[in-house]
Amino acid sequence: MVSKIKLLLAEDESALGQIIKESLETRDFEVILCDNGEKAFEKYKSESPEILVLDVMMPKKDGFTLAKEIRAIDDTIPIIFLTAKSQTADVVEGFSIGGNDYLKKPFSMEELIVRIYNLLSRTKVQKASKILEIGNYIFDFPKQRLQFKDEETIQLTHREAHLLFHLINNKNQVLDRSVILNKLWGTDDFFSARSMDVFITKLRKKLKKDETIQIINVRGFGYKLTV
Known part of the structure; x- marks a missing residue:
């Protein structure tokens, strides 16, 4: 039996969050969905996910702040940012605080899934070298x-x-x-x-x-x- 990949999704748009969650679950992901950054940080600590997909604009704690806190204790877990922002400065900030990839809304589920698998594959190689x-x-x-x-x-x-x-x-x-x-x-x-x-x-x-x-x-x- 193939073990499921545990993914933490932080997205405050409930409809979009459910669409992403259900789409990933049909592809053998175990998805932990949170609607704000504070909940996401608690779930990150308790659930030990393998990859994070974080919306940038969230209540209580935005995606960038959440990523900074996680990077302070974990420098290996892959992070993908989801954002409606398109300014170059925001993209640069996302990468500078430890993001591995950046996907602008609206996006296709297939593109998100390809990016997730690419990051997981890259991380597996990096971990093997450690x-x-x-x-x-x-x-x-x-x-x-x-x-x-x-x-x-x-x-x-x-x-x-x-x-x-x-x-x-x-x-x-x-x-x-x-x-x-x-x-x-x-x-x-x-x-x-x-x-x-x-x-x-x-x-x-x-x-x-x-x-x-x-x-x-x-x-x-x-x-x-x-x-």
Whole structure:
């Protein structure tokens, strides 16, 4: 049995939302429909969709604001914006805050579906490239799992996984403390910095089986992962 693709649709025009939902459901999508940005954000956190289709103009929280909040905690999920706006500045803004595609109303369902499948296919390839090796560990970033040799996998939290991903991508280089705090915590204040120190300690414990791996505190600058 083919598993359904879970899609979150945020669209405040009820008629259009239902049309899109029903059309996608005939093509083996599981569609979570929300009529405002606040509901969509809550459903994103509780339902873990694979792709987002967001109307730009929505009550309570618009699509751009919603996308910014999601991108602050998830830099991989594909996002398609739906909009009646046609100004170049709006298109540019949509891409600059992390949108992957942009569809102007009115549009055909076939075009939307093609764009969804293209993004999902591209994301699958990108995720496959995020299986990383570090010493004797295999790190599956999309699944947030860490495995030492052939032993059982360790499940990481969302923040642990993203922090480790950035450390590995900057291996043997200093990872700027302020930059990573703003990216993962949204602020570089004292309390967030202390929280980051706690996560670094947790990662050190989870990587301790390979003694060649070290996460070094570079005082005043940040952290450096060495192997």
